[in-house]
Amino acid sequence: MTKSNGQLKEGAGGLPPCQVACPIHQEVREYLRFIATGDFDRSLEVIKRTSPLSAVCGTICAHHCEDECRRQNVDEPLSIRGLKRSAVDFGSADFPAPVPVDEGKKVAIIGSGPAGMTAAFDLALQGCRVTIFEREKDFGGAPRNFIPLYRLPDETIDLDVENLKKLGVEFRGGVEFGSDIMPDDLRKEGYKAILIAVGLTASRGLPLPGADHQDVLMALNFLRASKRENFRLDGREVIVIGGGNVAMDVARSAVRCGAAKVRLACLESEAEMPAFSWEIEEAKEEGVEMNCSWGPTAIRVENGRITGLEMHECTSVFTDGRFNPCFNPENKSFIPGDTVIFAIGQAPDLKAVSNAGIPLNERGLMEFDPFTMKTPIPDIFACGEIVNGPSTAVKAMAHARVAAMAICHYLEGKPFVASMVEEQEALPKLADDVAVKVKKIARAEIPLLTPEERSANFKPVETGYTMAMAVWESRRCLGCAAGAVRVVEKCADCLTCLRTCPYNVPVVSEMGDLMIRDHQCQACGLCLTVCPNLAIDFRTPYITEAEERLEAVAGELVASRNGKPLIMVLSCALGAYALPEFRQDFMQQKPANVGVVRFPCISKIDTTHILKAFQLGVDSVVVAGCASDEADDCPFQKTMYWAEQRVSRAKSLLQEAGLEGERVALLSFTPEQVANFKEAIADTLVQLEGLGRR
Numbered sequence: 001m002t003k004s005n006g007q008l009k010e011g012a013g014g015l016p017p018c019q020v021a022c023p024i025h026q027e028v029r030e031y032l033r034f035i036a037t038g039d040f041d042r043s044l045e046v047i048k049r050t051s052p053l054s055a056v057c058g059t060i061c062a063h064h065c066e067d068e069c070r071r072q073n074v075d076e077p078l079s080i081r082g083l084k085r086s087a088v089d090f091g092s093a094d095f096p097a098p099v100p101v102d103e104g105k106k107v108a109i110i111g112s113g114p115a116g117m118t119a120a121f122d123l124a125l126q127g128c129r130v131t132i133f134e135r136e137k138d139f140g141g142a143p144r145n146f147i148p149l150y151r152l153p154d155e156t157i158d159l160d161v162e163n164l165k166k167l168g169v170e171f172r173g174g175v176e177f178g179s180d181i182m183p184d185d186l187r188k189e190g191y192k193a194i195l196i197a198v199g200l201t202a203s204r205g206l207p208l209p210g211a212d213h214q215d216v217l218m219a220l221n222f223l224r225a226s227k228r229e230n231f232r233l234d235g236r237e238v239i240v241i242g243g244g245n246v247a248m249d250v251a252r253s254a255v256r257c258g259a260a261k262v263r264l265a266c267l268e269s270e271a272e273m274p275a276f277s278w279e280i281e282e283a284k285e286e287g288v289e290m291n292c293s294w295g296p297t298a299i300r301v302e303n304g305r306i307t308g309l310e311m312h313e314c315t316s317v318f319t320d321g322r323f324n325p326c327f328n329p330e331n332k333s334f335i336p337g338d339t340v341i342f343a344i345g346q347a348p349d350l351k352a353v354s355n356a357g358i359p360l361n362e363r364g365l366m367e368f369d370p371f372t373m374k375t376p377i378p379d380i381f382a383c384g385e386i387v388n389g390p391s392t393a394v395k396a397m398a399h400a401r402v403a404a405m406a407i408c409h410y411l412e413g414k415p416f417v418a419s420m421v422e423e424q425e426a427l428p429k430l431a432d433d434v435a436v437k438v439k440k441i442a443r444a445e446i447p448l449l450t451p452e453e454r455s456a457n458f459k460p461v462e463t464g465y466t467m468a469m470a471v472w473e474s475r476r477c478l479g480c481a482a483g484a485v486r487v488v489e490k491c492a493d494c495l496t497c498l499r500t501c502p503y504n505v506p507v508v509s510e511m512g513d514l515m516i517r518d519h520q521c522q523a524c525g526l527c528l529t530v531c532p533n534l535a536i537d538f539r540t541p542y543i544t545e546a547e548e549r550l551e552a553v554a555g556e557l558v559a560s561r562n563g564k565p566l567i568m569v570l571s572c573a574l575g576a577y578a579l580p581e582f583r584q585d586f587m588q589q590k591p592a593n594v595g596v597v598r599f600p601c602i603s604k605i606d607t608t609h610i611l612k613a614f615q616l617g618v619d620s621v622v623v624a625g626c627a628s629d630e631a632d633d634c635p636f637q638k639t640m641y642w643a644e645q646r647v648s649r650a651k652s653l654l655q656e657a658g659l660e661g662e663r664v665a666l667l668s669f670t671p672e673q674v675a676n677f678k679e680a681i682a683d684t685l686v687q688l689e690g691l692g693r694r
Contacts, residue, residue, distance in 0.1 A: 014519060016480040018080065020426035021068035023398035026050055028065050028080055029482060035083055035474040037600060038578030040091030047087055048095050052121035053114055055159040056143060058085030060152050062392040070480055073430040076443040079473055086470035095167050099127040105411045108133060108191040110177045113141020114393040115384030115400035116197035120169045122404035130169050135176035142199040143393065146223045148253050149458040178352030183380065193407045196353065196382040197400060200346035200390060210299030215306050219250050219343035226253045234258035237336060239309045241296055242343035243268045248279040250343045251288045255455050263335050265291040267314040267325050285451040291335055295327050299340055308336040348386045371417045373406035381407055427481055427519045434520045437503045439635060444473040471578045475635055482540040483521030484528060490535035497527035497536060502637040524636045525604035546599045550609060553595040554616035564593040565693050567685060568613040570605050571624040573598035576674035586677040603639040610650040610664060620663040620688040623647055627670040640668060663691055
């Protein structure tokens with residue numbers, strides 16, 4: 001139970017699971033909502049509140065958010081990463097304004113990868129003077145150097161780097177920490193704290209017979225060469241050892257480098273492979289042969305040339321959750337090839353760190369306190385893969401956020417421990433009796449080039465959503481933690497909401513009391529507008545925002561009255577109503593006596609909203625919905641039914657007040673009609689204007 005404005009509200013609390021699952025806790029529901037209503041600028045604004053890498057994450061993020069999307073209890077999760085890219089593609093927004101720079105808070109960050117740039121972003125917003133030092137001439141860290149261009153074009157990274165520069169972050173390339181510049185040099189330049197945020201730049205190999213052959217390559221060296229040096233494998237038969245995401249990058253890059261055949265061998269079964277499932281599938285489509293559950297024993301070399309890889313069966317990879325592969329040496333296999341690439345993991349290159357005087361432990365790793373984010377040197381902090389090992393970019397970003405907090409506390413002379421970072425609580429799982437009532441809507445997969453189009457070049461594989469595809473896909477969002485909450489003191493237990501809700505959200509407890517399971521609510525708004533005692537609120541301001549817009553638009557109409565009757569259109573904001581044909585072509589070119597206020601579905605338009613328009617001086621009202629709310633692409637149910645009830649009630653009340661009921665019209669339009677709304681509504685406008693002014 002929560003209390004607001006002196007009233008008790010029933011509520012389970014908790015945040016959308018997608019937001020909690022995101023390592024940097026992006027407000028996923030909010031930026032999807034803005035896409036669903038066609039406002040890509042505000043969507044990107046939400047993203048940029050907490051992420052400096054909107055372009056990079058929209059392209060390569062591992063999208064942990066999708067793993068927890070409650071939509072998967074109905075059909076499939078939202079394509080959140082693809083929608084983030086759409087916000088970048090179609091939107092325009094700046095970072096939040098930073099606080100004034102305090103020149104006494106000068107911070108040096110070593111490494112320009114996701115961790116380094118995230119820490120720079122957070123520190124800059126807190127008024128620190130931040131400089132990123134990078135040993136390469138180009139910025140972006142491992143994504144820039146090792147992720148293939150078909151997954152991450154350079155211009156995508158450039159976009160995020162340029163945005164950080166606008167925030168005031170300085171970038172200095174071609175400067176290697178531990179050789180070109182030392183900690184004392186940075187201190188002399190006035191830096192009060194140093195953050196080591198470098199990634200893993202060394203590839204691991206295996207001490208197999210034949211592993212020292214000149215045609216045995218390491219993953220990261222190969223990826224860099226294929227990306228920057230036009231390295232070719234024309235006509236060669238390549239064997240990739242490894243089953244993770246880097247191995248997929250290597251295998252798919254080898255295809256693009258002209259290899260005649262690419263065969264991959266890994267310890268894991270296909271179901272156990274650590275690579276993302278879509279990476280595996282796309283690699284297969286491009287002709288990569290998978291040899292799973294095999295462990296390499298030797299690289300066979302004959303007459304000075306590699307002829308293939310000898311293997312024996314791997315019967316299990318883990319024992320009690322620990323990496324401990326077991327083999328059946330009696331079951332052997334061999335795959336042919338003349339080039340071998342190890343892609344079995346990465347390690348930190350600590351030479352520079354050691355040269356800089358930062359202590360290493362007995363295992364040869366940098367000493368680091370995960371509770372304080374510090375090395376043994378008081379003003380030197382660390383974060384990301386150099387201390388955590390291999391991870392996804394967004395997890396490195398989250399760790400950098402903690403490091404930035406630690407540095408801020410340090411600069412202000414305050415104590416810090418990582419446990420001070422507040423943990424977020426997610427809503428519980430979508431209940432089965434609710435999930436079964438939610439309309440199934442097929443997920444829109446991100447468009448890709450065909451295997452034939454992409455296999456011979458490094459062009460981006462994903463072409464991205466069109467604006468219309470993004471709008472329709474984002475509309476699948478369930479609006480978790482956005483909807484109804486009961487005001488206990490007002491509720492009369494009349495059960496109107498229970499009879500109205502199409503999703504079984506309100507229930508009667510064993511004690512006979514009404515309970516609205518707000519954590520299961522689909523945020524359709526039906527119960528909110530039918531409650532006779534106004535005992536239901538929304539947890540989010542979606543309806544309040546539309547109500548405020550209603551007052552503003554009505555005020556503009558009245559102020560500019562030119563003698564013609566004033567007509568207010570209360571429309572849906574989703575689907576076709578979110579596309580430029582309506583939001584721009586109609587709304588910006590509509591007749592001067594017509595105003596438009598869009599609601600996030602007409603299920604949220606109440607009789608009071610219609611009457612409010614008249615109270616504010618409007619002469620007639622049109623409620624514009626969709627031709628069929630039962631269509632597969634509409635997320636809500638019974639919207640037109642309840643719109644008819646509310647319009648009918650509004651007409652009755654107008655007639656009681658001495659006005660014609662015909663001054664309110666309820667219309668439904670197909671997407672094609674919405675795209676040409678001026679023509680579709682023309683006859684209705686003529687009829688309403690014929691009624692004259694009130």
